[in-house]
Amino acid sequence: xxxxxQDPRHKITKRGQNVTFRCDPISEHNRLYWYRxxxxxGPEFLTYFQNEAQLEKSRLLSDRxxxxxxxxxxxxxxxxxxEQGDSAMYLCASSxxxxxxxxxxxxxxxxxxxx
Amino acid sequence: xxxxxxxxxQVNVAEGNPLTVKCTYSVSGNPYLFWYVQYxxxxxxxxxKYITGDNLVKxxxxxxxxxxKSQTSFHLKKPSALVSDSALYFCAVRVLYGNNRLAFxxxxxxxxIP
Numbered sequence: 502x503x504x505x506x507q508d509p510r511h512k513i514t515k516r517g518q519n520v521t522f523r524c525d526p527i528s529e530h531n532r533l534y535w536y537r538x539x540x541x542x543g544p545e546f547l548t549y550f551q552n553e554a555q556l557e558k559s560r561l562l563s564d565r566x567x568x569x570x571x572x573x574x575x576x577x578x579x580x581x582x583x584e585q586g587d588s589a590m591y592l593c594a595s596s597x598x599x600x601x602x603x604x605x606x607x608x609x610x611x612x613x614x615x616x
Numbered sequence: 617x618x619x620x621x622x623x624x625x626q627v628n629v630a631e632g633n634p635l636t637v638k639c640t641y642s643v644s645g646n647p648y649l650f651w652y653v654q655y656x657x658x659x660x661x662x663x664x665k666y667i668t669g670d671n672l673v674k675x676x677x678x679x680x681x682x683x684x685k686s687q688t689s690f691h692l693k694k695p696s697a698l699v700s701d702s703a704l705y706f707c708a709v710r711v712l713y714g715n716n717r718l719a720f721x722x723x724x725x726x727x728x729i730p
Contacts, residue, residue, distance in 0.1 A: 532716065541723075542722055543706050543708070544718075546711075546719070592659060592660070602665070602667055602716060603716065604650060604662045604665055605662070605718065606662065607661070608659050
């Protein structure tokens with residue numbers, strides 16, 4: 502169990518640019534989640550995959566945001582035309598997909614700063 | 617809607633004293649509750665969860681949590697705090713029919729004073 506990894510750890514970009522983040526979940530986990538965390542707040546749900554299928558998206562996920570998990574393994578989160586309000590920590594988590602509520606394991610996050 | 621509330625922004629405790637971090641919940645149906653800890657520049661680490669069964673749940677690093685249905689609370693506790701326990705603590709609830717996604721509280725900063 503090598504844990505959830507995210508890349509990059511930090512990203513500074515200018516307003517209007519596109520950015521893409523990558524998440525590698527724990528290998529046997531078929532569920533993958535993206536959350537966003539701003540200073541002084543808890544993580545807020547963005548989107549969820551079961552295997553390669555994106556099953557739920559938050560209203561927080563505007564049309565500028567897109568996420569993929571093409572082979573049911575790693576996932577990418579892309580933000581187009583970034584805005585200063587997109588500055589946050591983007592967290593990825595994974596879990597097993599069994600019936601009982603399972604804990605999610607989080608990666609270290611990608612901190613995005615939009616200037 | 618499923619939600620949790622963490623009423624205190626910061627908890628200060630002397631090293632060696634008992635530590636309590638408070639959480640109350642609001643759910644429809646059975647509550648599935650979690651505690652996570654976040655250290656600076658690191659992701660959230662799972663501490664413990666309540667699904668069903670005993671009201672006292674034991675978790676990692678000597679932490680435990682007490683589920684109280686009548687008070688709709690799920691307080692995190694540690695009998696003797698360590699300086700290394702200084703971190704940000706989050707309570708979370710599984711969102712009903714939400715594909716197991718979690719709704720988090722705003723977090724509590726715990727400061728353990730040597």
